[in-house]
Amino acid sequence: MNRLYHVPLSPFCRKVRLTLAEKKIEVELVEERYWEPSPDFLRRNPAGKVPILKMGTRTMSESQAICEYLEEISPQVPLMPKDxxxxxxxRRLCAWFDDKFQNEVTSKLLYERVNKKVTGQGYPDSKNVKQGSARIKYHLDYMAWLLDQRRWLAGNEMTLADFTAAAHLSCLDYISDVDWHRHAVLKDWYAKIKSRPSFRPLLADQISGFPPAAHYADLDF
Amino acid sequence: MNRLYHVPLSPFCRKVRLTLAEKKIEVELVEERYWEPSPDFLRRNPAGKVPILKMGTRTMSESQAICEYLEEISPQVPLMPKDxxxxxxxRRLCAWFDDKFQNEVTSKLLYERVNKKVTGQGYPDSKNVKQGSARIKYHLDYMAWLLDQRRWLAGNEMTLADFTAAAHLSCLDYISDVDWHRHAVLKDWYAKIKSRPSFRPLLADQISGFPPAAHYADLDF
Structure with missing residues (x-):
């Protein structure tokens, strides 16, 4: 049985969970307390991060490399264009969200509000939260600008770029940090991706001590 | 004419320069003062970073996405395996160097010692320099461990993983931050990659106010 070591509110883990589900690859989820790395965990992954995917004898890390691998071995539900x-x-947009959006927004909001408390590192730094809240607007505007010209973020087909973006936004939506009223085109895009069967397990996630926003699992948000 | 907007001591720019040179794609280099972003520069690249590659009507950013693109349009000198x-x-190793090594080492040594001065942000933070100097040893050991089992970092063929690692190490070697005596196998690997024609332009780089280490351009270092 394939096994994914993960934490529920990690955009990088969610990206892999979505890709696995889109490709109908079954996997057992194991929650990993990555902030208390055990020798066992570090043997699984010298980078000391989640997600880690075990498939047969392979132990894989790095979410983008994993998703590209899954795309290559299981191309039947394509998440990458042919050209x-x-x-x-x-790939540009995946890097945009996993690097730029992660540094400017996800780490400033999610990590401050949730990860710090879960890992016992104290209270949110209000300067970071303020920065993240300001920067997310710029990113939502950029996404809306893309979606004004295209059906999906990277073009007219749904791709890994959409799942990468949705992985980040869904974590932030859990803590009510996404203003869906800002752009109708963006809300429509998220409604489409949120209603996919691959998204259902993410909408059922519950973090102890952090109940999700009331609209989080609602398909008609 | 293709044009690459870059800074000389950026591992991400060097990775693209090496890939272009390996594939014999000619390009005009334009040094970009990315820390003084002009409206012109931000129009070229909304992410506000280098490298930016202009090819025909395309303007591309994100070094890994660019290199994968170059590999796909120009597969004749393969930098990726077939399987x-x-x-x-x-891809795992590219992410290792561009993310983990970048955060733990490159940003702690190169950015503190060079970028801060060049961009007028003051003096190096000795705590960061100390951390980077400690962490690089762990990474060099990991590389040597890989090279004990393989001819090149990702396997028995030279790949983009080698150029990604060499792009980071060459920047650090410019400021004498790599201990080549630590592992003979690692020094041999770097000697091989350093002697490639694609590496020559990097060895000729000169940063005003920062002369390179004496051995930097020496193939017999």
């Missing part, structure tokens, strides 16, 4: 230009755009 | 397992390992 080099299209694939470049998907 | 999914091999490609996963290359």
């Amino acid at each position: 080099a230009d299209g694939r470049y755009e998907v | 999914a397992d091999g490609r996963y390992e290359v």
Whole structure:
């Protein structure tokens, strides 16, 4: 049985969970307390991070590398376009969300509000929260600008770029940090992706001490 | 003419320069003062970072996405294996260097010693420099461990993982921050990659106010 070591509110773990579910690859989820790394955990992954995917004898880390691998071994529900230009755009946007959005928004909001408390590192730094709340607007505007020209973020097909973005936004939506009234086109995009069967397990996630926002699991939010 | 907007001592720019040179794609280099972003620069790249590659009408950012694109349009000097397992390992290691090594080492040494001064942000923070100097040893040991089992970092063929690692190490070598005596196997690996024609332009780089280490351009270091 395949096994994914993860934490529920990690955008990187969610990206892999969504990719596995879209490709109908069954996997057992194991919650990993990555902030208390055990020798066992570090043997599984020298980088000391989640997600880690065990498939047969392989132990894999790095969410983008894992998703590209899953795309290559299981291309039947394609999450990457066939042409080099299209694939470049998907990879550019994956890096945009996993690097730029992560540093400017996810780490400033989710990590301050949730991870710090869960891992016993104290209270949110209000300067960071303020910065994250300001920066997310710029990113939502950029996404709406893309979606004004395209059906999905990277083009006219749904790709890994959409799941990468949705992985980040769904974590922030859990703590009510996404203003869905800002752009109708963005809300429509999220409604489409949120109603996919692959999204259901994410909507059932519950973090002890952090109940989700009331609208979090609602498909008609 | 293709054009690459870059800064000389950026591992991400060097990774793209090496990939272009390996694939014999000619490019005009334009040094970009990214810390003084002009409206022109931000129009070229909304992420506000280098490298930016202009090819025909395309303007591309994100070094890994660019290199994967170059690999797809110009596969004749392959920098990626053919099989999914091999490609996963290359991508995992690229992420290792561009994310983990970058955060733990490059940003702690190069950014403190060089970028801060160049961009007028003052003196190095000795705590960061100390951390970077400690962490690089762990990474060099990990590389040597890989090279004890394989001819190149990701397997028995030279790949983008080697150029990604060499892009980081060459920047640190410019400021004498790599202990080549630590592992003979690692020094041999760097000697091989350093002697490639694609590496020559990097060895000729000169940063005003920061002369390179005496051995930096020496193939017999």
